[in-house]
Amino acid sequence: MGYKNWKRMTDQAIVEELGQRIKQRRIHKRYTQKELAERAGVNVNTIQNLEYGKSVTLAVLIQVLRALKDLDHLDAFLPEVEESPLMVMENEAKPLQRVRKPRK
Structure with missing residues (x-):
C-alpha cells in the first residue's frame, strides 16, 4: 500500500479518503453499517x-x-510533541500558557 500525498489533496478528497478507510476497516472486521452504527x-x-x-x-x-x-x-495520526531536555528545563521555569505573535 502506497502513501498518499496528503498535501496535494483537497480537504474534500481527504474526507473521502478517510471515509473509504473507515469503510475498509468496517468490512475487514465484518461489520455491517448497521452493526457499526449500533456499536x-x-x-x-x-x-x-x-x-x-x-x-x-x-x-x-x-x-x-x-x-x-x-x-x-491516533498516536500515529497525530503524535505527541516530544520536548528536548533543554526545552523541558526552560518549561519548568515558566510553562507556556499561550502563544502571541509580535504586532507588525
Missing part, C-alpha cells in the same frame, strides 16, 4: 455519510474509531 451509538445514516465522504463531527469519528477498536491509531 458506535450513532445512526446508520451517519456511518453512510462518513463512508461516502460527507463531513461528520470529530466526536462521531472518535465514536466510530472506538467501535472499530482503532483508537490506538
